[in-house]
Amino acid sequence: MPTIFSHPAVPLAMGLGLGRQIIPPPLLATGIFLAILPDLDMALMRLGGIAYADNFGHRGFSHSFVFALVIALLVGKWATRWQSSFRVVFWFLFVSLVSHGILDCFTNGGHGIGLLWPFSDERFFAPWQPIEVAPLRLARFFSMRGVEVLTSELIWVWFPALLVGLGLRRWQRPTGQGL
Ligand SMILES: [Zn+2]
Numbered sequence: 404m405p406t407i408f409s410h411p412a413v414p415l416a417m418g419l420g421l422g423r424q425i426i427p428p429p430l431l432a433t434g435i436f437l438a439i440l441p442d443l444d445m446a447l448m449r450l451g452g453i454a455y456a457d458n459f460g461h462r463g464f465s466h467s468f469v470f471a472l473v474i475a476l477l478v479g480k481w482a483t484r485w486q487s488s489f490r491v492v493f494w495f496l497f498v499s500l501v502s503h504g505i506l507d508c509f510t511n512g513g514h515g516i517g518l519l520w521p522f523s524d525e526r527f528f529a530p531w532q533p534i535e536v537a538p539l540r541l542a543r544f545f546s547m548r549g550v551e552v553l554t555s556e557l558i559w560v561w562f563p564a565l566l567v568g569l570g571l572r573r574w575q576r577p578t579g580q581g582l
Pocket residue numbers: 404405441442462466503504507
């Protein structure tokens with residue numbers, strides 16, 4: 404996985420690009436939380452004694468399109484309190500969630516991603532994996548390995564996300580007017 408610090412790059416880019424009128428701060432915060440949520444499967448794995456490669460292990464069901472769809476629908480209903488359009492809320496939350504598994508596909512280690520659960524047990528990787536995989540153990544993170552991981556995330560996650568956010572912003576406000 405990219406680290407939990409970098410998955411929020413996707414909702415943040417959408418928030419930057421679309422502005423607070425469309426993505427109000429509480430909705431943005433919800434998107435950030437949902438972008439991290441799939442990795443809580445590690446707690447499930449450790450507490451439940453579930454194997455990494457199991458469908459309910461790390462990078463399994465919680466990283467799938469179906470999980471993203473169900474959670475975005477459920478949380479979306481509740482999140483309409485901040486944005487009257489369910490369509491906007493749903494797509495924002497769905498993209499925030501689904502981006503997690505897709506970004507993980509671009510990492511160069513660990514198991515593949517169970518994107519198609521429950522229809523397939525196959526674990527997927529992208530054909531090109533430029534993002535250094537984050538160590539699962541915290542102690543390894545606070546080492547040179549952690550610096551390498553964060554540097555690769557800056558280049559391959561944050562920089563493209565910033566470009567997308569600025570592109571969306573430009574598309575939203577072609578005249579360059581502020582908020
Ligand atoms: Zn993950």
